[in-house]
Amino acid sequence: MLRRLFKDFQGDIVSVPGRLLALIFFILLLFVPLITSESYILRTLCFANIFAIFAVSWDLLSGYTGQVNFGHALFFGVAAYTSALLNMKLDMPVWATIPIGALAGVVAGMLVCLPALRLRGPYLSLVTLAFPLILLGIIFTFTGFTGGEFGVSGLDRISNSRVTDFYISYGVMLVSVMIMWKLTDAKSALVRTGIIFHAIREDEIAARSAGINTIRYKMLAFMVGGFFAGIAGAFHAHFMRIAGPSNLDLFLSFQAIIWTVFGGIASIYGPVVGVFTMYPLMEFLRVVPEIRMLIFAGIVVVILLFMPEGIAVFIRDKMEQTCPRCKLSNVWWRKNCRACSANLR
């Protein structure tokens, strides 16, 4: 049994450079608190973990099913405000507010579905863009309840130390990303959602004529996306100890898209790579606050023009080659496939 697991590990992870790199990266990340206890670095990594969940949930919804959501911050903000208000007004503990916040994200996903299922392409993008802005309007109207511009602040901490915070966010990120990866895995034998999401993106009419209830799966994508974006939002609120209008900002929605496209759309690992390169870089650029946004926009333009498939996919394609016969990935230096020894050149 153990030996078989080890064999699988060797075959599926160690011999595929992309996966090996991912494994090394996650293990290294685990040891960061041992190397440095600098609060600032740990805080940055905490937020990177949270935003990784957020970006991956956008990727699941928009990259996989092709419903480009321009208002993903809605789910984030709804969950942040829900958990903040529950925590502040009803004194609910953290372990209750975060799941309820995530469920609020699911409800928001279902509400967005109502118009979104009837629309497609650019219409869908432009309509989803409207929802967080409408909600912002509502928040600014009922300032007594929502705190208006200042938001709801003074929430309970998740834990008392940065290191624990980091490990919690790390664990949640790992579990969420694994679940979303499995849900969207087109080769999975367990769930059919992966291949159906791909089918809906590529050709919805064909998917429907193959007997797939595409409406149900699109709703599912919205709800799963809303759930994980909600988890990210609720955690963010508790880490920052504030839920404010910036959680619904247009810029946050666009950041999710930019991280994902930067890393590689419809790939799950792409957004994670995107967040873990882009977010710390942006934090570092705070040393030059005047030109920070300029550099950010410049990087986005350069990446989109020269690596339109995303940086993670670009690097992976350089490192791996797919066997033409058995479709297994191989390291770039191999001449023959490791399984069927077909010639790779």
Place this chain on the structure above:
Amino acid sequence: MLEGIIVRGLVSGGIYALLAIGFSLIFGVARMVNLAHTSFYMLASYGSYIFASKMGMDPVPAALISLVVTAIFGVATYKIFIDRVREHHVTVMLITLAVAIIYQEVIMLAFGGHYLAAPTFVVGFRTILGIKVSLQHMLTFGVVLLVLAGVWALLNKTRLGIAIRAVAQDSEIANLMGINVSSILIVTMGLAATLAAIAGVVVAPTLVLEPYMWTHPLIIIMAIVTLGGLGSVKGSFIGAFIIGFVEVTVVFLVPHLAFLKGAFALVVMVAILLFRPEGLFGITFEEERL
């Protein structure tokens, strides 16, 4: 009250119509959502400020030079950034957004975040229907009507307009018919940027200039264009006045909720799309039909 709503609604609807028609044209012809569209409006306003206040020109020639410069900016933006990724619509949206942020940050570096004011073309006001309307607003409305008539004539009466509409209908067939599609795209982009720039220079005197002035009109014209039907010039014209009147009505009826005017406009858009998913005058294309 009612007269106020009508006059103000006509003025702001006209401005939105100018912006939305350019946006709609470029979507119809190139199938791309150009989020940098209103940044040309911002550039043109700043242009007329630079030429008039900094260099001491008369307001009118300053505005004209600013128009030309902005049109060149528009075409250059298209050639450098958009042309190579035109096929992927998410990439186009992101890249145009990034370009808009670049323009915003450059303006921010050059002028700081201060509120600036461009010089007016005309001063004074007239009384129409018992309310005071400044001459600048009347001039704005006149220019808007003139330009819209010009665009209508260009699209319907000239060979160039026919070519633009042909490319909008089916770019491959238009190409087969001997229309140079890529040059039509450049011309359309220049035209759209010029329309945005005209809106920019005529409203510049009535607004305060600041580097974020492109975001609110961008959201509003996206609402307008979506509810009017993407790619439909008539739809965006009518949509612009619907949204303009909705905003002005909100401001007049509930003045303490004036900051909600954008949210109300978006609610109207969502409501209309619930009943007509392709917008009021939307065109559905064979391969894009649900």
